[in-house]
Amino acid sequence: MASISLVAASALGKSSLKENAFMGVSLSNHSTMSEFDSVCARRTKRNRVAGGVRAQATAVMTPSETKFTESSKKTLRKGNVIITGASSGLGLATAKSLAESGKWNVIMACRDFLKTEKAAQSVGMSKENYTIMHLDLASLDSVRQFVETFRRSNLPLDVLVCNAAIYMPNAKTPTFTADGFEMGVGVNHLGHFLLSRLLVEDMVKSDYPSKRLVIVGSITGNTNTLAGNIPPKANLGDLRGLAGGMTGQNGSSMIDGGEFWGAKAYKDSKICNMLTMQEFHRRYHEDTGITFSSLYPGCIATTGLFREHIPLFRTLFPPFQKYITKGYVSETEAGNRLAQVVADPSLTKSGVYWSWNKTAASFENQLSQEASDVDKARKVWDLSEKLVGLA
Numbered sequence: 001m002a003s004i005s006l007v008a009a010s011a012l013g014k015s016s017l018k019e020n021a022f023m024g025v026s027l028s029n030h031s032t033m034s035e036f037d038s039v040c041a042r043r044t045k046r047n048r049v050a051g052g053v054r055a056q057a058t059a060v061m062t063p064s065e066t067k068f069t070e071s072s073k074k075t076l077r078k079g080n081v082i083i084t085g086a087s088s089g090l091g092l093a094t095a096k097s098l099a100e101s102g103k104w105n106v107i108m109a110c111r112d113f114l115k116t117e118k119a120a121q122s123v124g125m126s127k128e129n130y131t132i133m134h135l136d137l138a139s140l141d142s143v144r145q146f147v148e149t150f151r152r153s154n155l156p157l158d159v160l161v162c163n164a165a166i167y168m169p170n171a172k173t174p175t176f177t178a179d180g181f182e183m184g185v186g187v188n189h190l191g192h193f194l195l196s197r198l199l200v201e202d203m204v205k206s207d208y209p210s211k212r213l214v215i216v217g218s219i220t221g222n223t224n225t226l227a228g229n230i231p232p233k234a235n236l237g238d239l240r241g242l243a244g245g246m247t248g249q250n251g252s253s254m255i256d257g258g259e260f261w262g263a264k265a266y267k268d269s270k271i272c273n274m275l276t277m278q279e280f281h282r283r284y285h286e287d288t289g290i291t292f293s294s295l296y297p298g299c300i301a302t303t304g305l306f307r308e309h310i311p312l313f314r315t316l317f318p319p320f321q322k323y324i325t326k327g328y329v330s331e332t333e334a335g336n337r338l339a340q341v342v343a344d345p346s347l348t349k350s351g352v353y354w355s356w357n358k359t360a361a362s363f364e365n366q367l368s369q370e371a372s373d374v375d376k377a378r379k380v381w382d383l384s385e386k387l388v389g390l391a
């Protein structure tokens with residue numbers, strides 16, 4: 001199980017010209033934080049059904065301290081959950097939370113075996129609660145290989161969590177996956193798209209009573225929020241770049257066909273994640289009973305996601321989120337939230353984008369217009385199928 005790191009440090013340490021104000025934008029461009037609060041309040045008051053994604057005012061009380069008590073009525077066996085990117089940050093905290101419950105065998109799907117082993121040990125996970133399998137989402141061959149390896153284990157698959165991601169805000173030029181896709185969308189969306197499309201077939205066969213496929217989304221991909229309006233804004237446009245394979249050769253490396261911008265590629269990939277969850281829901285939920293969910297876990301400002309940002313950003317971002325936006329959550333808290341989406345009996349509704357309010361209660365959040373666009377979701381699905389060799 002070799003450690004292969006294709007992402008490398010391609011975009012290290014260079015401050016982007018596109019980020020010429022503190023953290024990308026002047027605060028004065030946006031009225032105040034209370035505007036954000038009122039946006040939150042407004043959106044939770046609505047009870048809208050938008051292409052299968054519902055928003056409602058009722059908060060489901062699921063305190064972060066909740067330990068997972070879902071016990072299978074049909075079977076007493078442990079659940080098997082695959083978590084991509086479980087070597088750090090949110091994925092690791094979720095793996096720990098689920099492992100500690102004693103009810104889950106966590107399959108940590110990671111590109112760096114040794115790093116993952118050390119990470120699991122450093123957070124005190126006991127060996128009987130986890131397995132590490134190699135997965136590099138920057139290679140479709142690796143994704144297929146992972147699926148084969150998992151199938152050879154003969155474990156049933158009960159829950160899949162698509163969590164891994166990279167964010168390259170300072171890259172001046174695009175880097176590409178083994179298959180030639182721009183790295184941000186290639187890893188965060190296309191690698192996960194192939195993985196989840198293949199593994200949903202395994203989930204269908206599982207006898208587990210509450211099967212779930214979770215794709216981690218984010219507030220920054222949603223332009224109906226203040227955070228989603230910090231430039232560059234997510235926007236998939238007419239998908240002409242995705243249709244062209246985002247290879248950067250004779251075309252664009254961005255989904256919308258525009259000029260490369262690493263921060264936008266990340267946010268675009270998050271829209272794809274949230275659209276994919278909803279398209280899965282529409283295509284599979286009724287027939288299979290699988291719950292499809294996405295979430296915004298809160299701003300986990302300390303994770304490795306910001307490793308390629310400039311040092312000043314990494315220093316200021318956590319206190320900014322803690323004391324100014326108040327959007328900050330610890331890795332442990334965020335891990336408990338994602339673990340709820342995996343296992344909590346009150347979060348079984350499918351097609352939902354979960355968020356948490358200030359009292360740590362989960363609620364069904366409303367996605368932006370683009371992130372809930374039914375037609376776009378179908379087109380992203382169809383184009384992605386072609387790119388990953390499923391159509």
Ligand code: NDP
Nearest residue numbers: 085087088089090136137138163164165299300303304305
């Ligand atoms: P981290 O950087 O800590 O974790 C990302 C994980 O993805 C790491 O385990 C990393 O592996 C893995 N990864 C990256 N590239 C690949 C690849 N090619 N193949 C396999 N695995 C890969 O970031 P976070 O924990 O913050 O991010 C986790 C999720 O949370 C992401 O989906 C992100 O979009 C989402 N999120 C994060 C927020 C935040 O504030 N941090 C807010 C909202 C959503 P390795 O250890 O080898 O680098």
Ligand code: PMR
Nearest residue numbers: 022023024025036218219220226227230266298299325327
């Ligand atoms: Mg943001 C309530 C306001 C809020 C929240 C919840 C976030 C979350 N951010 C907010 C506001 C602001 N941010 C404001 C006012 C600014 C301008 C100063 C700002 C800036 C900013 C930058 C430069 N924020 C960022 C960046 C990043 O590079 C992060 C990013 O976009 O990564 C893709 C980020 C984030 N802000 C968040 C969250 C959760 C992030 C991490 C992004 C993610 O994982 O989606």
